Amino acid sequence: MRTNYIYIDVVDVALICGLDIKWDTIESDEVQARCPYCGDYKYRMYMSRKAENATFWCHNCGTGGNAVTLYADFNPGMKRLSTKQSFAELMHLPNVHSHEYSTGHTPSKMEHIRPVHERSQIYLEMLSLLPLEDKHYQNLRSRGLSDEMIRGNMYKSIPTSSKDRKRIISHLTSHFDLCNMPGFCTKEFQWQMACCQHSGFFIPVCDRYNQIQGLQIRLDEAPPKIVTYPDGRRVKKNGDRFRWFSTRGNFYQNGTGISSYIHIVGDQNCDTLRITEGPLKADVASYLSGGELFIGLTGVQNLKYLGEIVTQLNPKRILECIDMDVRCNPDVQRAQSKIQSICMPLCEEYRTFTWPPDQKGIDDWLLFEKLKRERGYFAA
Numbered sequence: 001m002r003t004n005y006i007y008i009d010v011v012d013v014a015l016i017c018g019l020d021i022k023w024d025t026i027e028s029d030e031v032q033a034r035c036p037y038c039g040d041y042k043y044r045m046y047m048s049r050k051a052e053n054a055t056f057w058c059h060n061c062g063t064g065g066n067a068v069t070l071y072a073d074f075n076p077g078m079k080r081l082s083t084k085q086s087f088a089e090l091m092h093l094p095n096v097h098s099h100e101y102s103t104g105h106t107p108s109k110m111e112h113i114r115p116v117h118e119r120s121q122i123y124l125e126m127l128s129l130l131p132l133e134d135k136h137y138q139n140l141r142s143r144g145l146s147d148e149m150i151r152g153n154m155y156k157s158i159p160t161s162s163k164d165r166k167r168i169i170s171h172l173t174s175h176f177d178l179c180n181m182p183g184f185c186t187k188e189f190q191w192q193m194a195c196c197q198h199s200g201f202f203i204p205v206c207d208r209y210n211q212i213q214g215l216q217i218r219l220d221e222a223p224p225k226i227v228t229y230p231d232g233r234r235v236k237k238n239g240d241r242f243r244w245f246s247t248r249g250n251f252y253q254n255g256t257g258i259s260s261y262i263h264i265v266g267d268q269n270c271d272t273l274r275i276t277e278g279p280l281k282a283d284v285a286s287y288l289s290g291g292e293l294f295i296g297l298t299g300v301q302n303l304k305y306l307g308e309i310v311t312q313l314n315p316k317r318i319l320e321c322i323d324m325d326v327r328c329n330p331d332v333q334r335a336q337s338k339i340q341s342i343c344m345p346l347c348e349e350y351r352t353f354t355w356p357p358d359q360k361g362i363d364d365w366l367l368f369e370k371l372k373r374e375r376g377y378f379a380a
C-alpha cells in the first residue's frame, strides 16, 4: 500500500489566522509569533517552516500542534472546527502551501508471509507450549497487570534451552508447515526457532479480531551495541530491549521478515482512540484505564499501517500518548508530526495527551494514579 502524508505550512496558516508575527523571523526556518493560546507578549511561539516537521510549539504555555490544530482553533470565521473539517478547509485555501510526501512503499514484490489467520494459529500453538517464568510474571505484575490479563494475553518466556526448542519444533512441524513464518528458519534442512539466545518474553501483537499478527520480544537485558563516532571512537551502548520475532535477511536460511504491524487492544466501541508506542504499553494502559481503546506502535517510526488501522477503527477523537521523555528528541518530533498528518484528516478531534513528566509512559502514569487512589499516596 502506498501511503501519502500531507504537511501544511503552519506559518501560512498563522498569517491567515491573524497571529502577531515577529517579522524579522519570517524568512527563517523557525518563525516566532505571540501565542494565541496563552496570549504571551514575548513571541515565544515557534513555528517550524521545515516541510517534514511543520509544527508549532509555545515555550510559554507548552501548547503544540500543527496547521490543522491552529486553523481549527483560530480560523478567521471564528468557528469551532473539528480537525477533519479544518483539514478539508485548508486544502481549499489558495494561500496555504502544502507538501505531499510518500513513504515510498511501492507494492514492488509481495512479501511471502503466511496469512494472518495461519500465523495466529501457529503462534498460539507455540505459546501454549511455553511457560511464563517467575521473573517475567513478576515483571508483568509490577506493571499493574492482573493474573487474568497475564494469562489471557499469552505472554510467554523465550525458550533459551535448545532441548526445549527441539521439543517445540517437533510438535509444531508435526501439525504445521513453518514455511513463510517470521521467527523460524532452517539449518541443515531442519526447522529452527531463531532469536532465542537471550532470555526475555514474547508479547503477542494482535489485530482488531484478536488474531496474533506477530510476536514482539522483550529482552531481560538490553544487548550492547557498538556505536562508531565520526572521529573513529567506538563506544559500547545499550541496544534496543524490544525487537520482533523475525527472520529477515540472508543470514537466515528460509527465513521470513515481519512488517511493522500495529497492536490493537481495548473496547472498539470507544469513540476515543489512544496512540502509544509499544504493544505491551498499550496492553497495560488499556487495562489500567478500564478497557479503553489503545493502539501500540512497534516504534514511533513504524507507521506503514497507521492510516489503514485508524480508518478501520474510525474514532471520533484521537489522543496521542507518546512517552514524555522522548518528546524533545528531533527524530521523535518528526515521527510525531507524521503521525499527526496521517491521523488528523481521519478524526474530528486530535489532541496530544500529556501527564507529569516524572512518569515516563502513559502506562507508568496510569499505574501511579491507580496506586495513589488505592494506597492514598501523594506525590512528594
Ligand SMILES: [Zn+2]
Pocket: 035, 036, 037, 038, 039, 040, 045, 058, 059, 060, 061, 062, 063
Ligand atoms: Zn502559549
